[in-house]
Amino acid sequence: MTAAQNMALDEALLELRGEDKSPNTIRFMQFNPPAVLVGFHQAVDEEVRTGYCRENGIEVNRRITGGGAIFFDSSQLGWEIICGKDFFNVRFVNDKLFRSLCEPVATALEEFGIDAVFRPRNDIEINGRKISGTGGTESYGAFLFQGTLLVDFDVDTMLKVLRIPVEKLKAKEIDSVKERVTCLKWELGKTPALKDIKRSIKKGFEKHLGIELIPGDLTDEEFLLFEKKLRYYRTPEWIEMVKPKIFRRKTVRSAYKTAAGMVRFTLVVDLQRKRVKDIYITGDFLSFPSRSLFDLESRLKGCPLDQNHIHEVIKEFFREGFIRIPGLGFDDFIKPLDQVFEKIAISEFGIPLEYCNLISVTNGSFHDVIQKKPNVLLLPYCSKLVECDLRYQKGCRACGECTVGEAWTMGLHRKMKNVCIVTYEDLVGELIRLKDKGMSAFIGCCCEPFFTKHVDDFKKVGVPGILLDIDNTTCYDLDQARAAYAGKFDQQTHLNLKLLKTVLDLNHEPDSL
Secondary structure, three states: OOHHHHHHHHHHHHHHHHOOOOOOEEEEEOOOOOEEEEOOOOOHHHHEOHHHHHHOOOEEEEOOOOOOOEEEOOOOEEEEEEEEHHHHOOOOOOHHHHHHHHHHHHHHHHOOOOOEEEEOOOEEEEOOEEEEEEEEEEEOOEEEEEEEEOOOOOHHHHHHHEOOOOOOOOHHHHHHHHOOEOOHHHHHOOOOOHHHHHHHHHHHHHHHHOOOOOOOOOOHHHHHHHHHHHOHHHOHHHHOOOOOOOOOOOEEEEEEEEOOEEEEEEEEEEOOOOEEEEEEEEEOOOOEOOOHHHHHHHHHOOOEOOHHHHHHHHHHHHHOOOOEOOOOOHHHHOHHHHHHHHHHHHHHHOOOHHHHOOEEEEOOOHHHHHHOOOOEEEEEHHHOOOOOOOOOOOOOOOOOOOHHHHHHHHHHHOOOEEEEEOOHHHHHHHHHHHHHOOOOOEEEEOOHHHHHHHHHHHHHHOOOEEEEOOEOOOOOOOOOHHHHHOOOOOOOOEOOHHHHHHHHHHHOOOOOO
16 A cells, blocks of 8 residues: 555544444555655654655655654565554553563564564564564554564665765665664565465464454445545645744754653744744654644643743643653653753853754753853864874864864864864763863863763763754764764764854853853
């Protein structure tokens, strides 16, 4: 089926099961033509290379379940459970239910001689590599839980349809993807017939759930509702439902990486009137019910731009049970929101809000850190020339051939201690050493994904600091974070020198506070 047909059928089966007009069902799902599907809370423009998809006949659509964007070609097999909650005697979707619904598929893979296991929170893996990702949603008395089984895996196309810069990718970058995922063809050296895979999964569910599955077509009522819903699932209204509107100098955003997924807050603000003009909460986490985030956004739209007020609205929303996010509570959910307010506070120093989005702060507010007069400048090795003989060294000649050299000169003119960071361990060790030597605070440069992933690590070290986002394709874009951590990233990024100068000048203005 097409992407729109599969999404419409998901909704129809779930709705009718919730009304007790449809039986408990296990459905196998395939796509033709190939499709890239964003999670329910994701924005297409942020996740998908739509131009490439258009040129290559790949459909773009949105799942009714949460989670991250996935590529679904004709070789992949989807499996779904549409079931009454009373069957599992649960009121809410939880980790125990995830395990109950994943283990039958892990058991099915044993028939092919594969040792697959459930990996919390909602994946199936083989020797640490994911072979099936899952997600779910609910409606009244029923829920839908679905997974994607990687039968074969077209890495090249997946990297091109998802928003990952691929123009510089080499064989080793593609190999790094294979370190994280696997498929039946890679494990077995051949591709099993889909009918055999389906038969094994059917047996797995019958064994674990103590049921008998009977093959069947759609009922008349299911088919009629499916046809009724199909038109909507083909519309831009559905596909582009999550579309943060980014207004120049009026938008502020931040993200926080949790075990349950990435949470991103985007606020469109009226700073003069102190109001939230609009708010978007996006990410690849799973939430129940699916539309709960939209209800929360509606509550917050137009409210005072007051951190405590927004905290209370969200806390009440969680307390009343209007939203449930497995593995993610209120405290972690609002961390990116608190970072948004930290960025808004930076604008009070005369820095345009568009620049504030590129600034992150750790162990204190921007005001607190600037007041400490940071005397250390930390710079990343990845912004040096690739061919520079000092690229993987801590020093710099300040020859002016790269942005690190220019930043190094800026630091020297301001009598700062310049340090080039060459590995993740080096960063942690350097911060600890400088702290022991009495460093009051630091200014550094790193990509936003690095800070998002390690925000808690920076806090744990305890040194106040200001971190400025870097330009160009980063190790995270190229899926080379592991190489970068080890000091082996072989692409060049660029420091935002204009932003760096702005902050350094502010740091050295005696009357700026």
